Amino acid sequence: DIQMTQSPSSLSASVGDRVTITCRASQSIYNYLNWYQLKPGKAPKFLIFAASSLQSGVPSRFSGSGSGTDFTLTISSLQPEDFATYHCQQSYSTPYTFGQGTKLEIK
Amino acid sequence: QVQLQESGPGLVKPSETLSLTCIVSGGSISGYYWSWIRQPPGKGLEWIGYIYYSGTTNYNPSLKSRLTISVDTSKNQLSLELSSVTAADTAVYYCARLKSTVGGSKYFDYWGQGTLVTVSS
Numbered sequence: 001d002i003q004m005t006q007s008p009s010s011l012s013a014s015v016g017d018r019v020t021i022t023c024r025a026s027q028s029i030y031n032y033l034n035w036y037q038l039k040p041g042k043a044p045k046f047l048i049f050a051a052s053s054l055q056s057g058v059p060s061r062f063s064g065s066g067s068g069t070d071f072t073l074t075i076s077s078l079q080p081e082d083f084a085t086y087h088c089q090q091s092y093s094t095p096y097t098f099g100q101g102t103k104l105e106i107k
Numbered sequence: 108q109v110q111l112q113e114s115g116p117g118l119v120k121p122s123e124t125l126s127l128t129c130i131v132s133g134g135s136i137s138g139y140y141w142s143w144i145r146q147p148p149g150k151g152l153e154w155i156g157y158i159y160y161s162g163t164t165n166y167n168p169s170l171k172s173r174l175t176i177s178v179d180t181s182k183n184q185l186s187l188e189l190s191s192v193t194a195a196d197t198a199v200y201y202c203a204r205l206k207s208t209v210g211g212s213k214y215f216d217y218w219g220q221g222t223l224v225t226v227s228s
Contacts, residue, residue, distance in 0.1 A: 034214040042220060043111070044201065049214040087152055091213040095167040100151035 002026050002090050006099035012107040017078045021102045023071045023088035032092035033071045035064055038085045038101070047086075048073065078104075109134040111202050111219035119196075119226050125189040129202030129219060136160050136183045140205035142215060143176060143187045145198040153198075157205050158185060192226045199223050 003026035013019050023033065031051040038044045046055050048064040051071055061076040075082055083106050088099040115127035129141070143155040156166035158176045166174050175188040189196060200222055203215040 032212065034212075036215070044203075044215075044218040044221075046214060046216045046218070049208075050210065050212045053212075055216070089152070089154075089215070094154075094165055095169070096154040096213075098152040098154070 001095055002029060002093060002097050004088055004090055004097050004099040006086075006088060006102050008102060009100065010103040010105060012105050013078055014107045015078050015080060017107075019075050019078060019104065021073045021086055021088075021104075023066075023073070023099050025069045025071075025090055025092075028068045029090045029092035031067045032090055033064070033066065034089045034091060035062075035073050036087045036089065037082075038087060080106075109204060109217045111204070111217055113200060113202050113219045113222040115200075115222060115224065117223060117225060119192055119224060120228050121193055121226055122191055125187070125192050125196060125224055125226070127187045127200055127202075127222065127224070128184055129186070130182075130184045131204075132183070136178060136180055136185070140207060140213075141178065141185045142203045142205045143185075144201045144203055144215070144218075146201070146221075147195070147198040155187070155189075155200075194226050197224065197226045 005024045007022045033051045035048040036044050047058050052064045063074050085101045085103045087101045110132045112130050119125045137160045140157045142157040146152050158164045158178050173190045178185045202219045204217040206216045207213045
């Protein structure tokens with residue numbers, strides 16, 4: 001199985017800050033990397049596919065980059081609704097695997 | 108807007124079978140892959156498996172021996188059965204649509220809210 005490792009596991013930031021979350025794969029997954037936002041009690045929200053392609057309707061302050069084994073999710077200017085947990089996921093091969101999540105908290 | 112809603116018992120006894128249903132509304136189940144994903148308390152997400160609307164399945168090898176995913180296109184729903192459960196199967200269970208693009212990308216674009224299943228006597 002391909003292991004996905006996110007860092008940091010938690011992050012404190014303020015509204016307006018720029019934050020970056022890193023996701024590393026245990027082998028090359030080319031650009032088969034997706035990002036999701038999870039909030040308790042709500043349906044997870046799909047943000048980015050193919051490492052850098054923004055899903056329709058997702059605010060442009062979200063961006064993704066990377067290829068091979070190293071990927072990043074950046075939020076350019078944090079908004080109150082962005083405080084949540086973010087997970088990366090590889091779709092290069094089954095079993096599909098996720099990172100352990102990065103919890104973004106208000107400072 | 109596609110919506111998914113999971114349902115099923117919130118409490119299952121050890122060694123019994125966990126059964127969940129996911130109803131899809133706002134769109135047809137036909138033409139797509141559908142997945143189950145779970146998240147144990149305090150842990151990351153785990154992909155359980157997927158089913159194509161025609162019935163073709165792909166299961167996580169870690170669960171394959173205990174797992175059955177099925178689809179009922181007439182009811183626009185999919186189901187999950189996980190047998191011989193233990194406390195390690197306690198989790199929030201999500202159903203999600205797996206979108207596959209011409210370019211080869213695959214991603215879970217619509218999710219249900221999830222349902223907590225606790226395995227305990």
